[in-house]
Amino acid sequence: MATKFLSPKLLNTLPSFTRFLNSASTAPIAAVSPLNFDEKPEPAAAEKQLTSLNEPTTTTTLDLYDHQKLFASVSTWKLVRSSATLGLASNERFVDFGMWVMNSRLMETSLVRDVILKTVKHTFFQHFCAGETTEEAADCVRRIHDGGFRGMLVYAVEHTGDNAGCDRNLEGFIRSVEFAKSLPASSVSFVIAKITAICPIGLLRKVSDLLRWQYKDPSFNLPWKLNTFPIFSDSSALYHTLQKPAPLSPQEELDLQLAHQRLLRLCRKCVQDNVTLTIDAEDTSIQPAIDYFTYSSAIMYNRDDKPTVYGTIQAYLKDARERLFTATKAAESLGIPMGFKLVRGAYMSSESKSASLLGYDSPIHNSIQETHACYNDCASFMLERIADGYDAVVLATHNVESGKLAASKACDLGIRKGNQKLEFAQLYGMSDALSFGLRNAGFQVSKYLPYGPVDMVMPYLLRRAEENRGLLSASSLDRVLMVNELMRRLKELQFACQVRDGISK
Structure with a gap:
């Protein structure tokens, strides 16, 4: 029996889709469900057409417990180092102390700063990052490719305040695309970019405010706005914009145009070099502007069934x-293929704190179970679209159950392993058991590979430490399997030594 994929309550909220495409237009469009762009089916029909990932499927494809098979290609030294690093990263007291040191005035003393950065470089940076230079990152890509994985190249810059910095960051992203092109074929799956690196952060906040206000008041005119897909829904967090914002000044409109030109230049480079670009998400205060940039460029460059x-x-x-349903259906109506990276999210602490300070409910689900259910429903929706010939998805997850369910769902839908429209992904240095299990089952798996000088990548490492405490604690499966494999190798070594000693006697 099929479980409920879309609740009647959710279906009833979809009139927000009437703000479809360039919302400078206020012409009414009939409300639709994400199942049919032309008419709204009854909720029961929706339940019959789609099966949630949360319902058990019939195919089991992953073996995540055979530590000998999973870590066969990993050296003993790397197992020891990885196990120790993950153990430290999952210790909250250690993480709190480390973050206190990194944010303290100790970092203002050059000698102390050098010692700390060198310590970080040879521990956490080495474990979670691909290197400081493109040469080091290239070696990392080749190593993981030899192990059956692909790389998602992340030139780890973000949060820039001026146009000069944005121009420098764009050149870094351009070099990242050229770098990806120079590596062995199929070893790089995506180049990752952050809009906060190529558009001043203050401008992103103001554009997000203006977009939120236009959603509240569709008659509110934004003369600079390009064609886009729906950015909001009726359940979106709009509390960041409590009063009508001032329009962009002439200089801000120019800065916005410059930022958009940077993104389009990066997109053209990706098309030229046949490299796929993924735009990372950030917190809800600036995410509307990020989606606006992403969707407007997708309309221009996503063609020929390949995002x-x-x-x-x-x-x-x-x-x-x-938001996922309405954006994909809007794109489908225009014949534009969409690609999405689906993640759980990495700004839980800051989102909850921001909402609380403003006196509003958090925009984040009230329980981890609701988050899991949402992730699995969104994954199921995208897998069904791929099976029907639409769109593409990267299922970026460290949750073992979601990985198992998605793999089984893909098999049940007849999505062939190796299908270019389906990619699984995990952070480099995290959830290796899940990565190896998915690889062994025949799926394409990528590792998220941030690279750059240690001091430049530090914000990424600090954010991972602060926002992903639960994720790092959840690495216990990896640690248990690593320890079991190390014990097996030790026993094997002891046995070999005993045999050798017996022969020598």
């Missing part, structure tokens, strides 16, 4: 389902 530009959906947000 060049992927967006990111964070499933821990209460509006994630609706």
